[in-house]
Amino acid sequence: MMEKRNPLPVQEAVAKIMEQPMEGRTEWTALEDAGGCVLAQDIQADHDVPPFDRSPYDGFAIRARDTTEASREHPVPLHVIDDIGAGTVFGGTVDKGQAVRIMTGAPIPGGCDAVVMLELAHEYEEEDHQYVEVKRPFQKHDNISFQGEDTEQGTTVIQRGTLIHPGVTAVLASFGYGQVPTVQRPRIGVIATGSELLPITAPLEPGKIRNSNAYMIMAQIEQAGGEAVSFGTVADDFEKTFSTVKEALRSVDILLTTGGVSVGDYDHIPDILKELGATVHFNKVGMRPGSVTTAATLGSQLIYGLSGNPSACYVGFELFVRPVIRKILGFAAPHLKKRKAVLGTDFPKPNPFMRFVRAELKEENGGWKAYPAGLDKSSSVTSLSDASALIALPGGTRGYEKGMEVDVLLLHSMEGSEWPWDNIVRSYRS
Amino acid sequence: MMEKRNPLPVQEAVAKIMEQPMEGRTEWTALEDAGGCVLAQDIQADHDVPPFDRSPYDGFAIRARDTTEASREHPVPLHVIDDIGAGTVFGGTVDKGQAVRIMTGAPIPGGCDAVVMLELAHEYEEEDHQYVEVKRPFQKHDNISFQGEDTEQGTTVIQRGTLIHPGVTAVLASFGYGQVPTVQRPRIGVIATGSELLPITAPLEPGKIRNSNAYMIMAQIEQAGGEAVSFGTVADDFEKTFSTVKEALRSVDILLTTGGVSVGDYDHIPDILKELGATVHFNKVGMRPGSVTTAATLGSQLIYGLSGNPSACYVGFELFVRPVIRKILGFAAPHLKKRKAVLGTDFPKPNPFMRFVRAELKEENGGWKAYPAGLDKSSSVTSLSDASALIALPGGTRGYEKGMEVDVLLLHSMEGSEWPWDNIVRSYRS
Structure with a gap:
């Protein structure tokens, strides 16, 4: 029987x-529904980031060599020939003594090779023309975000097996993934x-x-x-x-x-x-x-x-x-996250089997202390609501004392362990 | 302007x-949809747990005083008068020399005051009657889970503001909450x-x-x-x-x-x-x-x-x-979880403002080390997918060196901080 x-x-x-x-x-999921899913494929950049040389600030695009002689006492005036917002492009070329008012993220106009931050510039008007005064010399490439300096096209930017959290969503969106390959x-x-x-x-x-x-x-x-x-x-x-x-x-x-x-x-x-x-x-x-x-x-x-x-x-x-x-x-660390903690109470009774004690973890003096949650009986249901971890007590012929270091497995962590058992088993055998 | x-x-x-x-x-949510929501009210036990004296094991319910003389050499035979499964109830009363076969979780039959585990019992049949031999004396109340020993009716078992994780779901279900008061x-x-x-x-x-x-x-x-x-x-x-x-x-x-x-x-x-x-x-x-x-x-x-x-x-x-x-x-700790970590790289440039560096946290030699994720420029999007924390570097006139202890704020933790800023600000002022 x-x-x-x-x-x-x-x-x-x-x-x-x-x-x-x-x-x-693998299935394809709309990006807005993909939060919490796992990427089924590596994600490549579909373009350079930034996609063009652009301004990291609001300010004025200039030719650095026009400012070589600039100083607080002898500021160099530049003629502001256009004012371009984000999303618009300056079509021409900037000549000697000229500048273009430019927004954060806008492409650097042809001919320019540096940007003066708006806060450092003095603007004024003269005979219906706009001018900006530059009070120090600028170097070629000052304040320019270069095409591809963040990420080059074709680079793998996110690995398969990655959990789609908001930062991942941002990257997927910027690379045009309206539909995302996720693990079903x-x-x-x-x-x-x-x-x-x-x-x-x-x-x-x-x-x-x-x-x-x-x-x-x-x-x-x-x-x-x-x-x-x-x-x-x-x-x-x-x-x-x-x-x-x-x-x-x-x-x-x-x-x-x-x-x-x-x-x-x-x-x-x-x-x-x-x-x-x-x-x-x-x-x-x-x-x-x-x-x-x-x-x-x-x-x-x-x-x-x-x-x-x-x-x-x-x-x-x-x-x-x-x-x-x-x-x-596709998680590389599929098991519960393991962490060391100090026992907050005695477990005097030895048990031939490994015990898993539902526990509350508390941070005390910079370390973690583990206390049993409610009554630790297998029939007890209320201890489940308080538990944030399982204390793993290897089986053997002795009990455990308050203050001993033990392994705990976290129940609500988004992290995981690759294989938590080796060290627990080692302490079991010792 | x-x-x-x-x-x-x-x-x-x-x-x-x-x-x-x-x-x-507050809104009411079906329990099966309430995972990840937050409890809007305290939850009380609607009944004692266990709701009646019950058996924690499969075995035989007995009268302890019938076993006073039992020993390995002189086992005491008890007449098994019924066999009740989980979910069924023994209606009568157990008399001297009798026992009832009982399942885990079943109510203790009237007259009984102890349970013999199935593994420790020897069963046999004689003249169409079932018997069980008990080989040692049992004490009154051995192996009985008493009514209310886990939780008494009316006790607050879960506080409002608790996140509904699976352990909380279990408790809500056992107390009959098919609909749960959650924070909208x-x-x-x-x-x-x-x-x-x-x-x-x-x-x-x-x-x-x-x-x-x-x-x-x-x-x-x-x-x-x-x-x-x-x-x-x-x-x-x-x-x-x-x-x-x-x-x-x-x-x-x-x-x-x-x-x-x-x-x-x-x-x-x-x-x-x-x-x-x-x-x-x-x-x-x-x-x-x-x-x-x-x-x-x-x-x-x-x-x-x-x-x-x-x-x-x-x-x-x-x-x-x-x-x-x-x-x-309703979370008591609404801010990002703060943790100490060691800088994995130099930040030589001082900044008058507090910097938040998107970072990868790595566990090294039992401690946490924080490395910048990707390019730490505000225009950089790819660093967002790798970051699991923000390094908080208070503003001031000096930079930071590899190996210094700093505060980091965790981005994907289910835990939180009540108010993470005091110590960060203190180090800012020092």
Whole structure:
């Protein structure tokens, strides 16, 4: 009846999942909708930046050699022959003793080779002509932004795999990308299983709990960058669960089930995976909470059985599902960001499994201190709202003391880690 | 003709803006759409958690006093009188010598006061009856999750002003919040001004530039948590600009213009603010880039004139607009997150104004090092895509050297600062 389960160390379980070939698809997205997406291709400059020699200031375009003799006592007057705004072009050529009033960003008129800032210039009118006085000598190329000095045409300006934040949007817009090659968000299906589940707005009944996990996982999927697709709730019934799983697998890249997957007999996921002919990579992990996490592949699709306990489900997602979504999206650092922190409390009880303690990180005296968030029980849901990190406590025969340095994994950071496990495991073995 | 402008120190300009009374409105959002919103009210537990005494494990509910004499050599057999799954309830009372097979999360049957984990129990059948052997004494309350031990009904479990991340979603779901009180995103209008602006997909023309700023600001607004509303591009024409500004002010909380606002004569924003009767708080700030940033109020609305230079516009938004949006949303730390970092390069040239250098932060030897991203010119757009922080270099008579500790402001962090300016200003004065 009950299948024997051998726990796999966390890092080996993560490695097994990350070995599976999963690749993102490219789609074109309107620039205004591309924020938060990931670039699927390198972006090249379609023109020099600046595209022409231009003025970095409002002022007067001049010929530097006209100002060689200029001084405060003997300012050189120049005849202002035109006044061009941004977006307009001076068509002619500026001759000896002449200048052109020019706006920031305007092209340098023919014949000119320097710009006098407006604030440093004295303008005056004489017999219906405009003049400007220059009070010091200028060098050729003073105050000119040269064509291509920022970026030359054809240069790769942004790498594929880059998250499209506002600075990236600016660069894409300036290079004419009205449509952007982005990595399509992988479709992640969610099935909540369990006869004990109530709709979240239903009043509580004895023996029942509200189906908070489905909402939580959908939010985790979106935060990781996936597209969450709900396939509803099914009672603990093999046939119904099986047909829902089959239906979901018709349209998703990854399927998550939550609930069940304990060692109890009402859990049909193991039988369903067998019936589907899926390859089970692990069905138990040496960690708390979340030891009863299952992962399997069926062709190119990944299927997870996450625990029904909210915190165990949460941690299982962050460790095993999030990095796969981030890998598909093309992130070089798909795992949760790791940081060192100092324990704010004792964990006297040793545990053979690696523990992940939901924690609040506080900046104290320039360093980070980690305190458990709420009650650290796998059944506790309120600690999830306060937690900004998971303290990773490697398993072993000793507990941990307040003041010890430990590794924490950040839950809400836009940064990530390439592979956070090596050092954590090393301290485990020491 | 040209208005005299006195630069205001950065921190005073930010303070002026933050003094303006701006408040968020509450709206109700479906939980599945509330991710990334901010809670407008405190959230109370609508029930005890757990809602009843329940089992934290799969196993057998027993009466502890039946096991007083149990030992490995003399296991105590208990008669298993029922088998209840999650979501079902045992209606009767368990008597002396009896046990009930129970699932994780199921209510503790009447009469029972402890749970034996499934893994530690030996089951057998005898004459059509199920039995379980217990091999050690159990104490009253062993392995029971008590009603309310996680959270008592009526407790405030999440504070208003909290960002709704997946852990918060889980708590909201478990307390029955299908609709969530969220702070309505403020509506931020954007008008790009300038005759030099081309649509971003148009080929470049001499003297013209693509309108990248509008796309960039819209993305910055969304990243900060506002709702971006575009009012298009207008040429440098007073009447057209004025009527577009008037139209936008009919429906937005904050209006941003970009372009113009230089010291040149084609900028109509100062005249428009005068015509509207707006109170101008500043029109020049002691900073580079972005010195030509204007901020004004008209009744309860804020109007900004941001520079037309991409990087100056970007910095102006992050310093002066972002914190207002975050304040309206209810964040206690509305400003960019400040962190210490070590300069990775020299900045030999002194500047009387505070400089904000777009920078890449790199973790080196456990510390943060800040390197300029691309060319740090206010006209440079490509440096924006690489920058993850702004190095804040207080103005003064000396430059800065590689290896010095400086303050940096993080551009893509979900964290914030309450008021980042005091220490930066202190170093400015020293």
